[in-house]
Amino acid sequence: MELLGIFDATLTGSLLRFATPILLAALGGLICERAGVFNIGLEGLMLAGAFGAVVGSYFGGSALAGVAAAVLSGVALAALLALFAVRLRGNEIVVGIAINLLASGLTVYLLRSIFGVKGAFQDPALVGLSTLRLPGIDGLPLLGPLLSGHTSVVYVALLLTVGVQVLLFRHVIGLRLRGVGEHAEAAMTLGVDVGRLRTAAILVSGALCGLAGAQLSLGNVTLFVENMSAGRGWIAVVAVMFGRAHPLGVFAACLLFGLTESLGFRLQGLQLPSQLTESLPYVVTLASLFVFRSRTSRG
Amino acid sequence: MSQHPPTAAFELQGITKRFGEVVANDAVDLSVDAGEIHGLIGENGAGKTTLMGVLYGIHRPDAGEIRVAGRRRRFDSPLDAIHAGLGMVHQHFMLFDSLTVAENVVFGAEPERYGLVDRAVAAKRVAELAERYGLEVETGALVGGLPVGVQQRVEILKALYRQAAVLVLDEPTAVLTPGEQEGLFRVLRSLAAEGTAIVFISHKLPEVLTLCDRTTVLRQGRVTGTVVTAQSSAEELSRLMVGRTVSAPKIEPHEPGETVLKIESLVVSGRGPDPAVDRVDLAVKAREIVGIAGVAGNGQSELAAAIAGLERPRSGRIRLGSAELTSLSVRERRAAGLACVPEDRDGTGLATAASVAENALMGFEGRPELAPRGVLDSAAIDRRAGDLVDQLRIRTAGVRAAAADLSGGNRQKLVVGRELAHDARLLLVEQPTRGVDLAAIELIHRALLDYSSGGGAVLLISAELGELLTLADRILVMLGGRIVGELARESATEERLGLLMAGGG
Numbered sequence: 025m026e027l028l029g030i031f032d033a034t035l036t037g038s039l040l041r042f043a044t045p046i047l048l049a050a051l052g053g054l055i056c057e058r059a060g061v062f063n064i065g066l067e068g069l070m071l072a073g074a075f076g077a078v079v080g081s082y083f084g085g086s087a088l089a090g091v092a093a094a095v096l097s098g099v100a101l102a103a104l105l106a107l108f109a110v111r112l113r114g115n116e117i118v119v120g121i122a123i124n125l126l127a128s129g130l131t132v133y134l135l136r137s138i139f140g141v142k143g144a145f146q147d148p149a150l151v152g153l154s155t156l157r158l159p160g161i162d163g164l165p166l167l168g169p170l171l172s173g174h175t176s177v178v179y180v181a182l183l184l185t186v187g188v189q190v191l192l193f194r195h196v197i198g199l200r201l202r203g204v205g206e207h208a209e210a211a212m213t214l215g216v217d218v219g220r221l222r223t224a225a226i227l228v229s230g231a232l233c234g235l236a237g238a239q240l241s242l243g244n245v246t247l248f249v250e251n252m253s254a255g256r257g258w259i260a261v262v263a264v265m266f267g268r269a270h271p272l273g274v275f276a277a278c279l280l281f282g283l284t285e286s287l288g289f290r291l292q293g294l295q296l297p298s299q300l301t302e303s304l305p306y307v308v309t310l311a312s313l314f315v316f317r318s319r320t321s322r323g
Numbered sequence: 324m325s326q327h328p329p330t331a332a333f334e335l336q337g338i339t340k341r342f343g344e345v346v347a348n349d350a351v352d353l354s355v356d357a358g359e360i361h362g363l364i365g366e367n368g369a370g371k372t373t374l375m376g377v378l379y380g381i382h383r384p385d386a387g388e389i390r391v392a393g394r395r396r397r398f399d400s401p402l403d404a405i406h407a408g409l410g411m412v413h414q415h416f417m418l419f420d421s422l423t424v425a426e427n428v429v430f431g432a433e434p435e436r437y438g439l440v441d442r443a444v445a446a447k448r449v450a451e452l453a454e455r456y457g458l459e460v461e462t463g464a465l466v467g468g469l470p471v472g473v474q475q476r477v478e479i480l481k482a483l484y485r486q487a488a489v490l491v492l493d494e495p496t497a498v499l500t501p502g503e504q505e506g507l508f509r510v511l512r513s514l515a516a517e518g519t520a521i522v523f524i525s526h527k528l529p530e531v532l533t534l535c536d537r538t539t540v541l542r543q544g545r546v547t548g549t550v551v552t553a554q555s556s557a558e559e560l561s562r563l564m565v566g567r568t569v570s571a572p573k574i575e576p577h578e579p580g581e582t583v584l585k586i587e588s589l590v591v592s593g594r595g596p597d598p599a600v601d602r603v604d605l606a607v608k609a610r611e612i613v614g615i616a617g618v619a620g621n622g623q624s625e626l627a628a629a630i631a632g633l634e635r636p637r638s639g640r641i642r643l644g645s646a647e648l649t650s651l652s653v654r655e656r657r658a659a660g661l662a663c664v665p666e667d668r669d670g671t672g673l674a675t676a677a678s679v680a681e682n683a684l685m686g687f688e689g690r691p692e693l694a695p696r697g698v699l700d701s702a703a704i705d706r707r708a709g710d711l712v713d714q715l716r717i718r719t720a721g722v723r724a725a726a727a728d729l730s731g732g733n734r735q736k737l738v739v740g741r742e743l744a745h746d747a748r749l750l751l752v753e754q755p756t757r758g759v760d761l762a763a764i765e766l767i768h769r770a771l772l773d774y775s776s777g778g779g780a781v782l783l784i785s786a787e788l789g790e791l792l793t794l795a796d797r798i799l800v801m802l803g804g805r806i807v808g809e810l811a812r813e814s815a816t817e818e819r820l821g822l823l824m825a826g827g828g
């Protein structure tokens with residue numbers, strides 16, 4: 025009874041909220057993966073987005089300005105990643121790790137130099153993302169809290185999942201992107217500019233991660249905490265593997281990770297130690313990596 | 324020459340291309356007319372692929388001119404070459420396995436509607452092209468799952484879709500079955516009849532003689548002759564290729580020694596429920612070469628893997644001298660006196676990214692003269708590799724060059740040379756001359772015979788019946804995992820082997 029009781033409105037209501045940042049970052053990672061770039065800079069790009077969102081919201085005075093600044097921050101950092109990994113042919117793992125470290129250090133530094141605070145920044149002048157109530161669905165039991173009452177970023181993420189699916193499997197750019205990822209030399213001999221497509225893929229992933237960051241710092245809460253991405257970018261990397269770089273598979277993986285996070289959140293309400301509940305997403309990530317490995321090594 | 328119209332589809336003049344110290348092409352002239360099938364032959368490493376790479380914008384020549392349809396051109400990339408009407412079917416296919424036939428063909432020049440790939444139009448156009456030239460393909464099939472012969476048709480369709488007036492095929496028959504080869508030749512003839520200029524690269528003389536109007540021969544980067552094929556012969560072409568006439572090695576009569584390898588009722592599991600190797604018994608004596616014939620996929624690879632220690636047999640015994648191999652690791656088997664030339668030269672036989680010297684060292688890295696106290700002595704290692712290179716006449720820019728930069732025949736010689744150097748009691752050899760040129764075949768055959776007359780036992784698995792007939796003292800035939808026949812050298816003929824392999828007799 026007690027166990028089933030946790031599947032209540034609090035849980036379902038937080039599912040998409042928690043899944044969205046991971047989903048957006050994973051969609052970016054998926055596009056890179058398909059283009060043959062292993063982007064492990066998602067974490068850093070997302071963090072940059074979260075910080076950019078707060079800066080934009082604070083100085084621009086609107087959530088929209090926050091979102092715009094978040095996307096710009098993600099793209100700017102992604103441009104650096106593309107410059108080193110694609111243009112200068114650096115090792116994408118090394119560059120990706122450097123991007124993550126840079127984002128972590130830079131946001132802490134800018135937090136102090138712009139807002140003069142350490143650790144976290146919260147201010148009444150910060151405008152968070154408003155939530156939308158979906159008419160007709162809002163009142164329904166379970167489905168209402170599950171689907172309604174989220175920020176616009178959540179709905180954009182859902183639309184983007186479908187968009188990426190169409191882009192990859194129907195659009196000319198998607199076909200070329202997949203070709204570049206599968207056999208770059210063959211694509212090159214057919215006149216496709218491999219470097220340009222890969223750069224574009226990385227920039228798009230920057231925009232998506234920026235959006236993910238905005239949901240973190242202006243959607244789920246309205247504040248910035250140092251390193252608030254807290255491994256979600258890494259989980260997104262795993263989600264891309266787990267979903268086999270397929271939009272629907274990745275979506276399912278992100279829902280799973282969102283569920284574990286909201287489950288952890290919900291269990292906290294039951295007086296379980298937070299160290300335990302907060303570790304849940306990471307435990308599930310590890311477990312799924314294990315499952316993923318044993319499945320591929322056999323296949 | 325009079326049967327050709329005097330319009331050259333393309334001309335190469337004085338093309339020179341160097342890779343470091345290797346001169347891959349040395350002042351090469353080549354002119355191919357519209358409607359002509361022009362053979363380009365030469366041993367592995369002669370420079371055929373490089374020459375076509377220059378034509379196709381993959382390599383920038385160090386000297387020389389390219390003219391296409393009379394106009395002087397300079398190609399900075401394959402894309403320029405494609406725009407100028409050139410098409411190339413590479414030796415290693417350039418296909419996307421996870422895409423469909425139609426997607427592969429239109430890739431980079433897709434018919435679109437509102438930015439989306441118009442699949443219906445793509446499929447229709449590809450089907451029309453295929454129909455017109457008799458290239459049977461299923462436009463919706465995923466390329467990865469298709470037989471190589473069909474994949475090759477997709478490559479040809481790619482060139483035709485881009486309206487190639489010149490089509491270059493780099494060793495297209497190396498991967499084809501006889502039936503597929505016939506089909507390819509029909510397609511090429513009908514393309515030529517429509518005015519396409521075709522360059523057909525090969526080192527197999529019979530097919531060049533049947534297919535090509537003219538033939539240009541390369542040897543060590545230089546043109547040694549261009550002949551009208553109908554007025555030439557296999558002897559003339561092979562002399563131009565090798566620089567002398569090639570003769571089959573002489574076999575001295577000899578008595579085999581004691582039994583070295585003895586296999587008893589060996590069973591190895593296959594992918595399906597039936598075993599891949601089914602109750603096989605065989606023995607190989609010292610100073611004896613035992614051949615194994617069979618259509619690919621009848622258990623030969625699994626038999627070899629079980630002997631080499633790469634696959635665990637289900638039951639049975641494999642004895643090498645007094646040692647029971649089945650319970651030994653690969654290293655222990657080698658210590659017991661086994662050396663192997665594997666079937667997959669690049670995947671198993673070599674580390675292609677490593678240097679020639681490093682590849683020659685593999686398996687010998689524990690020798691004190693090469694690694695005193697475990698520290699590699701690179702001078703000694705290079706010297707030893709240099710000896711191997713000289714001995715087997717391996718063409719390479721140096722012992723420090725990557726194995727990947729050697730041609731196929733030279734890579735094979737490297738593997739064979741290294742394994743022979745073990746002086747093992749038993750040499751297991753799989754497909755020693757697959758995709759290897761005449762001179763290298765001669766050299767490898769000579770080396771195997773010397774090894775055997777020097778006291779070694781050889782188990783030779785080969786798909787080339789001619790090779791088995793030349794080398795083996797006895798030939799066993801495998802079919803469905805079983806040994807279904809045995810022929811002594813004196814009684815073995817291609818016909819009798821073929822019959823046994825097909826399950827007759």
Ligand SMILES: Nc1ncnc2c1ncn2[C@@H]1O[C@H](COP(=O)(O)OP(=O)(O)O)[C@@H](O)[C@H]1O
Binds near residue numbers: 342368718
């Ligand atoms: N990219 C490369 N780098 C260095 N050497 C090369 C390269 N490509 C070919 N070679 C060398 O050039 C020579 C000619 O090779 P290739 O044109 O592939 O011969 P073929 O196609 O006739 O077998 C060989 O000695 C080969 O090792």
Ligand SMILES: [Mg+2]
Binds near residue numbers: 371373
């Ligand atoms: Mg070649």
